Amino acid sequence: MKRQIQLALVAIFLCVSLKISAQDATILQAIILDSTLTKDANAIIRSEDVVIQINSINSITVKTKRIVTVLNKLGNRHADSYEPYDPDTKIKKVQAIVYNAFGSEIKKFKKKDFHDRSMYDGFSLIGDNRFIYFDHTPISYPYTLVYESEVETKNSAFIEPWFPISNYHVSLESASYKVINPQRISLRTKEKGFEEYPVELLDGDQEITYRLVKVPALKKEYMSPPLSKIVPLGKVTLDSFSLVNVQGSAKDWKTMGKWQYNNLVSGRDKLPESTIQNISKLVGGASSTKEKVKIIYEYVQDKTRYISVQLGIGGWMPMLAEDVDRLGYGDCKALTNYTKALLDSQNIESYYTIVYGDSDKRDIDSEFASMQGNHVILNIPENEQDIWLECTSQTTPFGFIAGFTDDRNVLVVKPEGGEIKRTKKYLPDENSLKAKAKVYVKSDKSIVGDIEMISGGIQYGDRYETKNEPVKDQKLHYKEYWDYINNLNISSMQLDDDKDAIEYTEKLEVSATNYATKAGNRLLIIPNVFNRYTYKMPKYDDRKTPLVISRGFVDEDVYEIHIPEGYSMGTLPEKKVEESDFGSYSYQLEKLNERQLKFTRKLIIKDGTYPKEKYEEYRQFMSKIRKTDKSKIVLKQQ
Numbered sequence: 001m002k003r004q005i006q007l008a009l010v011a012i013f014l015c016v017s018l019k020i021s022a023q024d025a026t027i028l029q030a031i032i033l034d035s036t037l038t039k040d041a042n043a044i045i046r047s048e049d050v051v052i053q054i055n056s057i058n059s060i061t062v063k064t065k066r067i068v069t070v071l072n073k074l075g076n077r078h079a080d081s082y083e084p085y086d087p088d089t090k091i092k093k094v095q096a097i098v099y100n101a102f103g104s105e106i107k108k109f110k111k112k113d114f115h116d117r118s119m120y121d122g123f124s125l126i127g128d129n130r131f132i133y134f135d136h137t138p139i140s141y142p143y144t145l146v147y148e149s150e151v152e153t154k155n156s157a158f159i160e161p162w163f164p165i166s167n168y169h170v171s172l173e174s175a176s177y178k179v180i181n182p183q184r185i186s187l188r189t190k191e192k193g194f195e196e197y198p199v200e201l202l203d204g205d206q207e208i209t210y211r212l213v214k215v216p217a218l219k220k221e222y223m224s225p226p227l228s229k230i231v232p233l234g235k236v237t238l239d240s241f242s243l244v245n246v247q248g249s250a251k252d253w254k255t256m257g258k259w260q261y262n263n264l265v266s267g268r269d270k271l272p273e274s275t276i277q278n279i280s281k282l283v284g285g286a287s288s289t290k291e292k293v294k295i296i297y298e299y300v301q302d303k304t305r306y307i308s309v310q311l312g313i314g315g316w317m318p319m320l321a322e323d324v325d326r327l328g329y330g331d332c333k334a335l336t337n338y339t340k341a342l343l344d345s346q347n348i349e350s351y352y353t354i355v356y357g358d359s360d361k362r363d364i365d366s367e368f369a370s371m372q373g374n375h376v377i378l379n380i381p382e383n384e385q386d387i388w389l390e391c392t393s394q395t396t397p398f399g400f401i402a403g404f405t406d407d408r409n410v411l412v413v414k415p416e417g418g419e420i421k422r423t424k425k426y427l428p429d430e431n432s433l434k435a436k437a438k439v440y441v442k443s444d445k446s447i448v449g450d451i452e453m454i455s456g457g458i459q460y461g462d463r464y465e466t467k468n469e470p471v472k473d474q475k476l477h478y479k480e481y482w483d484y485i486n487n488l489n490i491s492s493m494q495l496d497d498d499k500d501a502i503e504y505t506e507k508l509e510v511s512a513t514n515y516a517t518k519a520g521n522r523l524l525i526i527p528n529v530f531n532r533y534t535y536k537m538p539k540y541d542d543r544k545t546p547l548v549i550s551r552g553f554v555d556e557d558v559y560e561i562h563i564p565e566g567y568s569m570g571t572l573p574e575k576k577v578e579e580s581d582f583g584s585y586s587y588q589l590e591k592l593n594e595r596q597l598k599f600t601r602k603l604i605i606k607d608g609t610y611p612k613e614k615y616e617e618y619r620q621f622m623s624k625i626r627k628t629d630k631s632k633i634v635l636k637q638q
Helices: 002-017 022-033 073-079 253-265 273-282 289-303 321-327 332-344 457-468 471-481 612-629
Strands: 043-056 059-070 082-085 089-099 105-109 115-118 124-127 130-133 143-153 170-180 187-192 200-203 208-215 233-238 240-243 246-249 308-310 351-355 375-382 385-389 409-414 417-422 432-441 447-455 488-498 503-512 517-519 522-525 547-549 553-562 567-569 576-580 583-593 596-605 608-610 633-637
Touching (some): 059 073, 082 143, 208 233, 233 240, 246 253, 253 351, 253 409, 253 417, 273 289, 289 332, 289 375, 289 385, 321 332, 332 375, 447 457, 457 553, 471 488, 547 612, 576 612, 583 612
Parallel strands (some): 043 170, 124 308
Antiparallel strands (some): 059 143, 082 130, 089 105, 089 143, 115 130, 187 233, 200 208, 240 246, 351 375, 351 409, 375 385, 409 417, 447 503, 517 522, 522 633, 547 608, 553 596, 567 633, 576 583, 583 596
16 A cells, blocks of 8 residues: 555656656656665755856855755755855855655745854854754655855865765765866866766866766665765865965975965964973973973873864964963864974974874875865874874873874974874784673572773773763663673772873673573573673675774683582583684683683784675674674583
């Protein structure tokens, strides 16, 4: 019946659409005629045409027309249309029209109907970035949105890239991107991923057009590369540009870095003499440069807090160091520059560094010099190695960057020019979790135990902030962490964050009722109490993307398991060892005496990008681990 109603709706949809304009008829019929675009899709981009006209290095006009059909409530976010602006950006035209499933206009939003609000992010003290948007609450599906805008900006340092496939579960019927350059200002382009898609590229005299049609919706695959690495991406930048009325010129990273240093960083490092004298006293007893840097870093953590100021050029230029010193706050740019100024006062070399901060590793494009990045950290060269400082956190240990800015290309801004460097890569041995436990199994099926876990590297970063949470939330965290242990009770916790060693130690006393299963005169228990791999990886008949293990790690577990009086151990399984290209796994049970056994487990996972054909092998490897981790042993009642 549901299918019949859908077919009837489609028929009505087609009939009504014939009464409207030819263009709208095409828009509404395409969803019916091309089923390849509806498969796995929550929305369809019917057309998205972007025209960028470079009027001068101080003026760029962007015209956008976007038509999207939303198929269900999960697709609503792809119909959200908004336009950001600032004092150097003028929205010359904006409107939106919403059509229902039959092609009839539901509502038209003119510019006066759009809401206007600040882009206040909760961390910004002040900012002049704003955006306009409209509200539409759909009452039925599908519906179609037609959105048009024309925006003029004085900032030519950023030219919107072409990213036609920007989301999973969104199919694309047609997309085009055209750069018109009547003044013939020298520009550079870079295309990526065009070989895998039928992209039409027209490269004229200082003009360029990209076009792409008929791309079915993509489904996200487990442990796949970021979407930006597997779909087409076109970049355009000018060799001469303007950023908030500051003009620049750059063709490579050396000249780009030099321009940023001269125009955004240089001359903003002046400090009060009293502060310099105070810092000199603090580091006076230090025996090495690294020790001095650590003292200054911790001084900044104690004195300042993160608050963003996004006002004009201040969105790209750090606050004056003396203002941060006086006020005690700043954003990533300001706090990094302040730390740099303090180090400069002690003749310690350091460099303002631009990075893409995110848990997904994203590089500054070393082959395409342009304004990039979303975060700033500090680089200190030390004995042919680099120290990297995250200056915005009051809790991050000195030199620790795992999980947000690790293992990626960054731009180090120097007086003589920019340099691409790579931040620290944490090896599997560094991303460690070592656990020791004593577990007492009771005849009433309950267990009582104590465990000590010591983590480092990425695993430290995932865990250490629990120390700052309320006790109630800490206990909830552990109950969620061991969600496979029913009726878990946390009777005591001792959490120690050793910032010098960058190790986090968790000592807990726990208990749980009905942990064992009783079968007649036997108790069945799972020896791996505290570190089970439980995720069932999805299976793909035709995987499309490579397998990405972004960070390797090592887990080591050693437990003493005490069995209850009146019970004896059955035959223990032989040691299990699994070896693969992705790492190794071992699981062993040893009888220490009649009442005590030793459980040992070690899992090593290697990071890397592997061909898509290797995914099934990895899935099988992890499936064996999951099965072994939950295997049981038998205790017999005497």
